[in-house]
Structure formats: C-alpha cells, structure tokens
Amino acid sequence: MSSDRLTRSADRTQAIMRTTLELAEEVGYAKLSIEAVAARTGVGKHTIYRRWPSKGALFLDAVLTPSEPGLDYPDTGDIVADLRRQICAAVDLLGRPPLRHLYQALVGEAQHNPDVAAALNERFIRPQAERTVARLRRARDQGQLAPGFDLEIAMDILSGPLYFRLLITQEPLTHEYVERVLDVLLAGMRPRP
Amino acid sequence: MSSDRLTRSADRTQAIMRTTLELAEEVGYAKLSIEAVAARTGVGKHTIYRRWPSKGALFLDAVLTPSEPGLDYPDTGDIVADLRRQICAAVDLLGRPPLRHLYQALVGEAQHNPDVAAALNERFIRPQAERTVARLRRARDQGQLAPGFDLEIAMDILSGPLYFRLLITQEPLTHEYVERVLDVLLAGMRPRP
Amino acid sequence: MSSDRLTRSADRTQAIMRTTLELAEEVGYAKLSIEAVAARTGVGKHTIYRRWPSKGALFLDAVLTPSEPGLDYPDTGDIVADLRRQICAAVDLLGRPPLRHLYQALVGEAQHNPDVAAALNERFIRPQAERTVARLRRARDQGQLAPGFDLEIAMDILSGPLYFRLLITQEPLTHEYVERVLDVLLAGMRPRP
Amino acid sequence: MSSDRLTRSADRTQAIMRTTLELAEEVGYAKLSIEAVAARTGVGKHTIYRRWPSKGALFLDAVLTPSEPGLDYPDTGDIVADLRRQICAAVDLLGRPPLRHLYQALVGEAQHNPDVAAALNERFIRPQAERTVARLRRARDQGQLAPGFDLEIAMDILSGPLYFRLLITQEPLTHEYVERVLDVLLAGMRPRP
DNA sequence: TATTAAACGAGACGGTACGTCGCGTCTTGGT
DNA sequence: ACCAAGACGCGACGTACCGTCTCGTTTAATA
Structure with missing residues (x-):
C-alpha cells in the first residue's frame, strides 16, 4: 500500500493549493494572505511555510x-x-x-x-x-x-x-x-x- | 511672487517622488513602504496620502x-x-x-x-x-x-x-x-x- | 485646560491595566497574553508595547x-x-x-x-x-x-x-x-x- | 543483567536533567524550552513528556x-x-x-x-x-x-x-x-x- | 498688522498580517 | 517495544505598515 504519510502530506498540500485558488478568486491575489489560507484550510501556518517559502511560491504552485x-x-x-x-x-x-x-x-x-x-x-x-x-x-x-x-x-x-x-x-x-x-x-x- | 505656495507644494511633491525612486532602487518596489518614504523625505504620511491614494499610484508618478x-x-x-x-x-x-x-x-x-x-x-x-x-x-x-x-x-x-x-x-x-x-x-x- | 491627548492616553493606559488585572484573575498570570489584553481592551498591540516592554512590566504596573x-x-x-x-x-x-x-x-x-x-x-x-x-x-x-x-x-x-x-x-x-x-x-x- | 532497560532509561533521564541544568544556566529558565532540551540531549520530545508533565516539573527534578x-x-x-x-x-x-x-x-x-x-x-x-x-x-x-x-x-x-x-x-x-x-x-x- | 485657515511634521491609534517559536499530540521508520 | 525524528494544529510572540486621526506649529492670504 502506498505511503500513509506521503498520502496524508499530499492531501494537505493539495488542500492548501485548492484553498489558495479559492481565496485568490474571492479577494484577489493582492489581498490573499497566508494567514487566511491556513485558517480556511484548517492547517497551521507552519504547515504552509514548511512547503513554500513565500506567498508567491505557493500561488505559483496553486495556479500551475x-x-x-x-x-x-x-x-x-x-x-x-x-x-x-x-x-x-x-x-x-x-x-x-x-x-x-x-x-x-x-x-x-x-x-x-x-x-x-x-x-x-x-x-x-x-x-x-x-x-x-x-x-x-x-x-x-x-x-x-x-x-x-x-x-x-x-x-x-x-x-x-x-x-x-x-x-x-x-x-x-x-x-x-x-x-x-x-x-x-x-x-x-x-x-x- | 506668484506661486510661492504652489512652488513649495511642488517642491514637496518632487521630493517625495525622488525619495520614492531612491528607495525603490535600494530595496525594491516590494519592500518599499509609504512609511519609509515619508520618514526619509522628512514629511508626514498625510502629506503623501493627500497626493496619492496608494503606493502604486505614487510609484507610477515617480517612475513616469x-x-x-x-x-x-x-x-x-x-x-x-x-x-x-x-x-x-x-x-x-x-x-x-x-x-x-x-x-x-x-x-x-x-x-x-x-x-x-x-x-x-x-x-x-x-x-x-x-x-x-x-x-x-x-x-x-x-x-x-x-x-x-x-x-x-x-x-x-x-x-x-x-x-x-x-x-x-x-x-x-x-x-x-x-x-x-x-x-x-x-x-x-x-x-x- | 488639561491636555486632551494626555487624557486620552491616560484613559487607554488605565483601561489596559484594568483589563490586565481582569484577565489575570480569570486565567492566571501564566496564561495571560498581551494579545488577549489588547483584544479585550479594544486596543492595538502596539499601544501596549509602546507603554510597556514586556508582559511582566505591564503586570507590575497593573498590580502596583x-x-x-x-x-x-x-x-x-x-x-x-x-x-x-x-x-x-x-x-x-x-x-x-x-x-x-x-x-x-x-x-x-x-x-x-x-x-x-x-x-x-x-x-x-x-x-x-x-x-x-x-x-x-x-x-x-x-x-x-x-x-x-x-x-x-x-x-x-x-x-x-x-x-x-x-x-x-x-x-x-x-x-x-x-x-x-x-x-x-x-x-x-x-x-x- | 536485570536492569538493562531500566539502566538505559535511567541514563536518559539523567542526561535530560543534565542538559536542562546546562541550558538553564546558559539562557535562563524563562527561555528554556523542552524543544531545546530534547534537541541537545539527542532525544525525542516524547521521551521527555513521558517522564515529566511540564517544563516546571522537569526543572524541579533537575535542580533538586x-x-x-x-x-x-x-x-x-x-x-x-x-x-x-x-x-x-x-x-x-x-x-x-x-x-x-x-x-x-x-x-x-x-x-x-x-x-x-x-x-x-x-x-x-x-x-x-x-x-x-x-x-x-x-x-x-x-x-x-x-x-x-x-x-x-x-x-x-x-x-x-x-x-x-x-x-x-x-x-x-x-x-x-x-x-x-x-x-x-x-x-x-x-x-x- | 493681526487674524484665520490651510498645510504641515510628527506620530498615536486600531488593525491585519507577517514570519518565528514553542507547546503538547501524533505518526512513522529504524534498531 | 521503544525510541529519534519531526510533522501537525494551535496560539502567541514582537514587528512592520496600513490608512485614519489628532496634535501643535508654521505659513500665506485675508481682513
């Protein structure tokens, strides 16, 4: 069976990117905040910063x-x-x-x-x-x-x-x-x- | 002389735009702040907000x-x-x-x-x-x-x-x-x- | 007439100290947070940090x-x-x-x-x-x-x-x-x- | 032979308390963190939490x-x-x-x-x-x-x-x-x- | 010349978000 | 079976700027 941890990690990564797009559509990129992404995804800010170094990097991943x-x-x-x-x-x-x-x-x-x-x-x-x-x-x-x-x-x-x-x-x-x-x-x- | 006040105003406007370019070159547009422009120009923040509605508008003026x-x-x-x-x-x-x-x-x-x-x-x-x-x-x-x-x-x-x-x-x-x-x-x- | 601004400042200072005691009684000093004091007083965190360098200093003032x-x-x-x-x-x-x-x-x-x-x-x-x-x-x-x-x-x-x-x-x-x-x-x- | 495991346990317990004192002397109790004790001792955080319920309890043991x-x-x-x-x-x-x-x-x-x-x-x-x-x-x-x-x-x-x-x-x-x-x-x- | 109104510097203020730290819990993989 | 390693949700830290809002203080144009 595929890795439980990787799966769970990947789930979170996906969820964060999904929320990012959602919020970006709602309020625009300029008003997008990592704080809000974390809150809506139900995830700690650390979990985002662990994956992406900046809002821009996250957004790029989410879009591409x-x-x-x-x-x-x-x-x-x-x-x-x-x-x-x-x-x-x-x-x-x-x-x-x-x-x-x-x-x-x-x-x-x-x-x-x-x-x-x-x-x-x-x-x-x-x-x-x-x-x-x-x-x-x-x-x-x-x-x-x-x-x-x-x-x-x-x-x-x-x-x-x-x-x-x-x-x-x-x-x-x-x-x-x-x-x-x-x-x-x-x-x-x-x-x- | 005619435009003493206008001149002084214009001086300030010029000075603010000059500082804006200066700072933008030093730290980049992303890290540019109205706070810093005001401080370095020796001007109150109000004096900037009275002239421009946003950092972007100020920067546009300063560049163009x-x-x-x-x-x-x-x-x-x-x-x-x-x-x-x-x-x-x-x-x-x-x-x-x-x-x-x-x-x-x-x-x-x-x-x-x-x-x-x-x-x-x-x-x-x-x-x-x-x-x-x-x-x-x-x-x-x-x-x-x-x-x-x-x-x-x-x-x-x-x-x-x-x-x-x-x-x-x-x-x-x-x-x-x-x-x-x-x-x-x-x-x-x-x-x- | 006494200073409007000082009065207002003093009001805030008093309010912050009052809230500090209130919260300290409710949750204890260990769980007291500047964040919570600011929120309950309806004041920015800066307004507290401008006056006191640390939770301890604020608490001392509030108690004494x-x-x-x-x-x-x-x-x-x-x-x-x-x-x-x-x-x-x-x-x-x-x-x-x-x-x-x-x-x-x-x-x-x-x-x-x-x-x-x-x-x-x-x-x-x-x-x-x-x-x-x-x-x-x-x-x-x-x-x-x-x-x-x-x-x-x-x-x-x-x-x-x-x-x-x-x-x-x-x-x-x-x-x-x-x-x-x-x-x-x-x-x-x-x-x- | 008997207490191989206990010995090992005791060793760890001792090592953790030793590190605790070390760190407390270096940075003071206020800035002491279980995270840091675990890291320096080369021990998982769990291993500490299994033994002591709080930083205070650990410190008490370490000092007394x-x-x-x-x-x-x-x-x-x-x-x-x-x-x-x-x-x-x-x-x-x-x-x-x-x-x-x-x-x-x-x-x-x-x-x-x-x-x-x-x-x-x-x-x-x-x-x-x-x-x-x-x-x-x-x-x-x-x-x-x-x-x-x-x-x-x-x-x-x-x-x-x-x-x-x-x-x-x-x-x-x-x-x-x-x-x-x-x-x-x-x-x-x-x-x- | 004295009065008044505007612009000004300074910066306090309520907010929002930053990026970091440590908490205590939980999971995983190695030994 | 126990452990190191560390991811995780959470909450608070102290900082930086935002844009708004007084403050007195010039400054200039009017009365």
Whole structure:
C-alpha cells in the first residue's frame, strides 16, 4: 500500500493549493494572505511555510499545478492550422475566467519575486516555447516556412502580442485577435511586388 | 511672487517622488513602504496620502513623471529606419538600468491594481502606441507598407515581443533583438514564390 | 485646560491595566497574553508595547498602581501596636483575594525578569521597608527597644516569615500568625534568667 | 543483567536533567524550552513528556535531584552552633552560583504552577523544616530555649529573612547576615530590665 | 498688522498580517 | 517495544505598515 504519510502530506498540500485558488478568486491575489489560507484550510501556518517559502511560491504552485503538464502540440502537417489551434487553446485557458486574473497576478508577482519568475519560466513558459519552436522547425524543414526564417523571434511574435494585451492594455483576448497576428506574421509588412 | 505656495507644494511633491525612486532602487518596489518614504523625505504620511491614494499610484508618478512627455516620433521618410530608431530608444530607456527594474515593477503592480493599470495605459502606453500607429499609417499611405496592412497588430507585434522578454523570460533587451523582430515582421513567414 | 491627548492616553493606559488585572484573575498570570489584553481592551498591540516592554512590566504596573502610594505608617507611641496594625494591614491586602494570587505571581515573575524585580523593589518594597525602619528607629530612640537593636534585621524578620508563607509553603496568612511572629521577636529565644 | 532497560532509561533521564541544568544556566529558565532540551540531549520530545508533565516539573527534578537527600542535621549539643552551621550550609548551597539563580527560578515557577509548588514543599522545604523543628524541640526540652518558645515560628524566622533577601530584595546572602538574624532572634527586641 | 485657515511634521491609534517559536499530540521508520 | 525524528494544529510572540486621526506649529492670504 502506498505511503500513509506521503498520502496524508499530499492531501494537505493539495488542500492548501485548492484553498489558495479559492481565496485568490474571492479577494484577489493582492489581498490573499497566508494567514487566511491556513485558517480556511484548517492547517497551521507552519504547515504552509514548511512547503513554500513565500506567498508567491505557493500561488505559483496553486495556479500551475492543475495545468501541468500542458497539452501536446498537434502536428497535422499544416503549420498554420496547428499554430492557430495551439494558440487559441492557450488563449482560451489563460485569457478567460477563471484563470485569466490568476495568471495575470502570477506574472505580476513574478516582477517582484525572481524566484517566482524563474519557476514560471522553467515550468511553464520554456517548455511551451520549446514545443512551439520544435514544431516551427519541422515546418521549416518541410519547406512550409522560408528557409532562413528566425524561429525564436517567430515564437516571441506569436506570444508577445498576447501578453501585451493581457498585461499592458488588458484588453480581451479573442480568436480573431490571434488570427490577425497570424495574418501579419504570415504575410509580412512589405508590399508585394 | 506668484506661486510661492504652489512652488513649495511642488517642491514637496518632487521630493517625495525622488525619495520614492531612491528607495525603490535600494530595496525594491516590494519592500518599499509609504512609511519609509515619508520618514526619509522628512514629511508626514498625510502629506503623501493627500497626493496619492496608494503606493502604486505614487510609484507610477515617480517612475513616469521624469520620462514624460516622451520623445517626438521621428519622420525621416524611411519607415523602417524610423521604427528602428524609436524602438531602440524605448529599449535603451526601459530595458536598462536604472529604469528597467522600476518599470518592470510598475507593470507588475499594474496586474494587482486596476487604477495603476489604467493610468499606465493612459499616460504612457496609449500615447506611444498612437504615435506609432500614426507613423505607420503615414507610411502605408505613402505605399511603403502593403495596402491592407493591419496597423494595430503591427504595433502590438513591435511592442509585444519586447514586453515578453522584459516581463516573462526576463532576458536582456538588445538592439540586435529589435532588428530581428523587424526583419521577421518585414519579410513575413511564408516562403516567397 | 488639561491636555486632551494626555487624557486620552491616560484613559487607554488605565483601561489596559484594568483589563490586565481582569484577565489575570480569570486565567492566571501564566496564561495571560498581551494579545488577549489588547483584544479585550479594544486596543492595538502596539499601544501596549509602546507603554510597556514586556508582559511582566505591564503586570507590575497593573498590580502596583492601584495600591500606591501605600498607607501612612501610624505612630501612636506604642511600637508594638503600630507594627501589628501595619503588618496586619499589609497581610489583609496582599495575603487575601483578590490581590494574593496576583502579588504572588508578580513576585514569581520578578524571579525571571530583573527589570520587574528592580521595579518591585523600588516602587513597593523599599519605601515600605524604609518607613518601617524609620518607625523602629524612633521607638529605639525612645527606649522602647533595646539600644543596640538591629533595625534592618528586625525589618527582615517582620517581613520574611510572611513572604515565606506566601511564596514557599503557601499557607494562609492570618493575624494570629502575625501575632506569633511579633511574640517571638519581642521575647527572643533564650530563656530569661 | 536485570536492569538493562531500566539502566538505559535511567541514563536518559539523567542526561535530560543534565542538559536542562546546562541550558538553564546558559539562557535562563524563562527561555528554556523542552524543544531545546530534547534537541541537545539527542532525544525525542516524547521521551521527555513521558517522564515529566511540564517544563516546571522537569526543572524541579533537575535542580533538586542532585541536592537530595540533603545534609544530616548536626547535633553537637549547642543549639546555636548547630543552627548556624546548618543555615550557613544552606546559604552556601542555595545563595551562591551555580544554584542561586536556578533555585530562584524554581521558586519563581512555583508561583505559577501549583504542582511545582507542592513538589518543592514536599521534597525540599518540609523535610528541611521538620529536621529544624525537631532539633529545636530537642534543645527546648534540654532547657536551652525558653519553655513556651514557638518552634514553628522560630523555624519561619530562621528561613524567612533569607528567602526575603533571595527573592525580594535580591541582595547577597552572607554568613554575617545569618549571624545577625540569629543574634536578634536570640536576644529579642525588648530592652532587658 | 493681526487674524484665520490651510498645510504641515510628527506620530498615536486600531488593525491585519507577517514570519518565528514553542507547546503538547501524533505518526512513522529504524534498531 | 521503544525510541529519534519531526510533522501537525494551535496560539502567541514582537514587528512592520496600513490608512485614519489628532496634535501643535508654521505659513500665506485675508481682513
């Protein structure tokens, strides 16, 4: 039988993260307190501090754990369709309730806390980016993209505008917006001869 | 003389904002406190609360005021050169010390505080964006850009990747990076026939 | 007109000390907490810490303040009657409810906290002792006591046994006990020739 | 062979008490914690709680065990000499380092914890007192003391002033002080005719 | 010139949460 | 079967700031 202690520990860990999301949705990340999480979970503060070094670290775990490991990247052979599908999925997940505000707050916290920033990259951003770049590379090898095409920049251009909308102008993220980005990226800026 | 009182008031306001930047550089935005700003400036807390409703609002003012109104957009007739110049200037200002960390923190705070987000957009992001779009429109009218070119998206594609680097992957912002973004945006993704 | 602010401050100070005694009677000194005193008084913890450096110091003030400055020493000309009266008064005050347990706890705390010990001596023990010694000296000068009589030791012999009962054997303190101490002290140990 | 386990138990018990004294000397009784005793002894907390119900009880054992059973009361026939010898021995033991502060703390704890108070009396104070009273009774029977002499009070007068000095005024305890107490007790207060 | 009203420094105040410590109980794994 | 190790719920510690609220004290504009 699996470990009683680990099970119990894991139970608590799960319960704490669940409460964290709950409270974050109710009062917002800024007003979230470890004290309140402990109280509502029915757990000592120590039990939280034993697991996470800061509110930010806890919140990161709480937000990211349910989404991991993330969706597989599709490969239908049509690079544009695959990108569209993948980006729309991301937009649907991160750009709408309930995750939108939580994810926004998470990125906000990352600006104040280097550990959170690092973990966010390590666990979420980089893997996603690597999958995207890999898919792009495959497409380029198959001649669907221009031979000298800059894959890393393409990746940033696919993500950047969405984050710009999410974090800076804080406008809604729609599939139509994704479409427009793809269009510009596909065609480029220059008038065709 | 006319504005003796205003001047004195203005002096205080300036002094408070100066101290705010000072302290933010020393201890970081997260550990910045109105209490400490008041103490170091030699000012009562009331005098700060009379002027700003929150730490975020004060910080926003402190960071943005010195940079306003921002540089005029150049128009040499060459749209690519003008964009490069403008974006590099922005990168040099916001992507390096001393402003980089402060600006990062400011955007971070905007994720938790809608007022800060709104003010940041109103005072900094939107004007900048509007100037860029106007410049792009002029270029399109002159035939330097494709006729149906999506100016708003272009604007987001020019900014987004930089913010993605600044806020998410937190890698350095270089002129070379700006160049690569411009390259991809100019040429587009598709192989030319 | 007296100071509004001082008045208010004094009010709070009084209220805190009152609550302290209240709680000490309810749960005992050992379980008394500054947290609880603050909560019941409706006062921030800071307001207590601003006034007293420790629970012991607060408790000392709370216990001693109402009893100060202490009763005048009587001088009827009869030293034995005066001593009896004075000691019985002290016993009635400190050796019975409600003060007995509080005073016991105060002396207990003094064993762990030198500041409390010093303040207890300064404010309560020494003044009392000095009055007693002064009264004894007057009696000796008048020939009511043996000429070489050791006044300081007499003082200790008048107090010591009471404290021994109060703190060590923790038996009740009665007037009869006072009487017996006085009897032995008057007559001495040696058989009279 | 028999008591292998008991021996081991006894070893642990001894080790815990030793560490307790060690730590009490280092940081004072107030800052002593069972947690720290367990850690330094290399023992689980349970092992301590299995043996003692509270920090006070442990401390009492730790302080009193080495001094037990106490010195035999001398009987040289000269009551004054015997008292002097016995009291000076007690003063030397309890009124000087290293025991002075520990014993002070023990009595302090007894003010907050009735169990400690009871045990202190039972194991230390009463036996000592009974021996003293027995010795005094023998002396009275032999005519060395006045016939109606109040032995219990005498006992309290011999102890009380010392405890008063130790606990209240916290002045040093010297043989000279013992002498002065004996002198007053012997002669009494009244002028001889 | 004297009066009045505002802004000011200083900081007390009721709160909330921090991160730490130790309590006494309970569980686990090793010996 | 007993033990060290230490997780756990709990409660209090003493600290830091929050944002609000007097206090007297300048300071300037008005009467």
